[in-house]
Amino acid sequence: xxxxxxxxxxxxxxxxxxxxxxxxxxxxxxxxxxxxxxxxxxxxxxxxxxxxxxxxxxxxxxxxxxxxxxxxxxxxxxxxxxxxxxxxxxxxxxxxxxxxxxxxxxxxxxxxxxxxxxxxxxxxxxxxxxxxxxxxxxxxxxxxxxxxxxxxxxxxxxxxxxxxxxxxxxxxxxxxxxxxxxxxxxxxxxxxxxxxxxxxxxxxxxxxxxxxxxxxxxxxxxxxxxxxxxxxxxxxxxxxxxxxx
Amino acid sequence: xxxxxxxxxxxxxxxxxxxxxxxxxxxxxxxxxxxxxxxxxxxxxxxxxxxxxxxxxxxxxxxxxxxxxxxxxxxxxxxxxxxxxxxxxxxxxxxxxxxxxxxxxxxxxx
Numbered sequence: 001x002x003x004x005x006x007x008x009x010x011x012x013x014x015x016x017x018x019x020x021x022x023x024x025x026x027x028x029x030x031x032x033x034x035x036x037x038x039x040x041x042x043x044x045x046x047x048x049x050x051x052x053x054x055x056x057x058x059x060x061x062x063x064x065x066x067x068x069x070x071x072x073x074x075x076x077x078x079x080x081x082x083x084x085x086x087x088x089x090x091x092x093x094x095x096x097x098x099x100x101x102x103x104x105x106x107x108x109x110x111x112x113x114x115x116x117x118x119x120x121x122x123x124x125x126x127x128x129x130x131x132x133x134x135x136x137x138x139x140x141x142x143x144x145x146x147x148x149x150x151x152x153x154x155x156x157x158x159x160x161x162x163x164x165x166x167x168x169x170x171x172x173x174x175x176x177x178x179x180x181x182x183x184x185x186x187x188x189x190x191x192x193x194x195x196x197x198x199x200x201x202x203x204x205x206x207x208x209x210x211x212x213x214x215x216x217x218x219x220x221x222x223x224x225x226x227x228x229x230x231x232x233x234x235x236x237x238x239x240x241x242x243x244x245x
Numbered sequence: 246x247x248x249x250x251x252x253x254x255x256x257x258x259x260x261x262x263x264x265x266x267x268x269x270x271x272x273x274x275x276x277x278x279x280x281x282x283x284x285x286x287x288x289x290x291x292x293x294x295x296x297x298x299x300x301x302x303x304x305x306x307x308x309x310x311x312x313x314x315x316x317x318x319x320x321x322x323x324x325x326x327x328x329x330x331x332x333x334x335x336x337x338x339x340x341x342x343x344x345x346x347x348x349x350x351x352x353x354x355x
Contacts, residue, residue, distance in 0.1 A: 032333060032334045032337070036337060051248055052247070052248050053246075053247075053248035053249055056248050056249040056252050056253075057248055057252055059252075060252035060253070060255070060256045062256075063252075063253075063255075063256025063257065063259060063260055064252065064255050064256045065259065066259065068292075069255060069259065070255075073251055073255050074248075076251075077247060077248055077251055082247065083247045083248075083250040083251040083254070086247075086251040086255070087250075087251050087254035087258070090251070090254075090255035090258075090259075091254070091255055091258045091259070091262075094255065094258065094259045094262055095262065096284075096285060096288040097259060097262040098262040098263075098265070098266055098281075099281045099282075099284040099285040099288065100263075100281075100285045101262065101263050101264070101265070101267050101281075102266040102273060102277060102281035103278050103279075103281040103282035103284075103285055104266075104267060104270075104278075105266060105267065105269075105270035105271075105278045106270075106275065106278055108267055108270050109270040109271040109273075110271075111270075113268070116264075116267040116268060116270065117264060117267075117268075119267055120260070120263040120264030120267045120268075121260070121263065121264065123263040123267075125289060125292075128285065129285075129286075132282070132286075171300070171301065171302035171303070171304070171312070172302075172341060172345055172348070174296070174300065175296065175300060175316055175319065175320065175340075175341070175344060176337065176341060177296075178292055178293045178295075178297070179293070179319075179320050179323050179340050179341065180333070181289045181292060181293060182289070182290070182292075182293030182320060182323065182324050183323050183324060183326075183327035183333055183336045183337055183340075184289075184327070184333065185286055185289045185290050185293070186324040186325075186327040186328040186336075187327050187328065187330075187333075188286065189328060193283060194283060194286055197283040197284075197286060197287045197290075198286055198287055198290035200287065201286075201287030201290045201291040201294075202290050202291060202293075202294040204291060205291035205292075205294035205295040205298065206294060206298055208295075209295060209298045209299060213295070216291065216295060217288050217291060220287050220288055220290070220291030221284040221285075221287050221288050221291075222284075223287065224283055224284055224286065224287020224288070224290070224291070225280050225283055225284045225287065227287075228280065228283040228287075229280070
């Protein structure tokens with residue numbers, strides 16, 4: 001808490017130009033990822049267009065704000081499994097967002113309510129993982145990255161809904177979002193607990209490949225957290241170290 | 246109606262999952278945030294592995310085995326470059342280029 005108060009004072013004292021610089025750096029960091037996400041967004045757009053209620057499916061681009069959950073929800077509906085099964089499947093995929101949001105708490109605890117709300121609304125994989133690699137100016141960087149994606153993602157989904165998934169027909173394009181996120185994680189694997197957690201989660205993903213994405217990701221999160229905790233205990237015999245995570 | 250109900254539930258639930266921990270940020274113990282961060286990284290690692298394992302490419306012979314192996318080689322190269330400190334753009338481009346090259350070579354031989 002004390003650290004947060006100090007940081008809040010630093011943020012207030014930080015010149016506006018510095019905050020703008022952090023924000024611009026976040027936006028710049030997000031630009032290559034937009035290219036990588038484009039085929040995936042077109043795929044989501046095509047699923048939106050093919051849905052029984054394209055307007056509702058399109059409007060939810062801003063609230064679901066996650067391609068995998070959006071696709072899973074529409075896919076379960078298309079199979080005729082009903083709204084309850086679709087909602088459960090979609091929400092299971094989204095449970096990771098609560099982990100991201102919780103992990104952001106130290107950076108945002110002293111921020112104003114409106115800023116925290118904005119940070120939550122903008123939250124998804126790419127801005128979160130990009131910001132994790134940043135040592136300072138995290139809030140401005142996150143907002144820059146998050147706003148950029150929040151504007152671009154619905155636009156790309158809309159293009160996909162209007163034009164179809166001509167790009168996502170290339171199998172290599174389906175690899176790109178995972179490749180981008182994986183490479184961002186790889187830059188942070190020098191911390192042993194994160195390495196162990198990621199390895200356990202990867203193993204879990206192989207084992208759970210036949211089951212639904214939501215269940216598999218929850219299992220991976222549990223496996224990763226348990227493995228990270230064991231790595232802490234094995235190396236230090238004590239509680240986790242915030243800096244190294 | 247079914248679509249609207251489902252997407253409203255998933256959208257509303259997603260917003261709550263994003264916003265609630267941040268609204269109570271000051272009350273979350275540091276240890277919990279550390280574990281949550283690792284859980285998040287674990288999910289991203291699992292997403293990458295799952296994408297590789299489930300990858301399919303109909304242009305390749307024996308696609309159910311060949312495609313995940315090619316994807317693993319390509320993604321592995323990208324991850325290794327990123328781990329070694331190369332730029333994200335270079336790592337992704339190298340991974341993607343290696344997949345396209347290997348897939349073209351294999352497709353030409355069959």
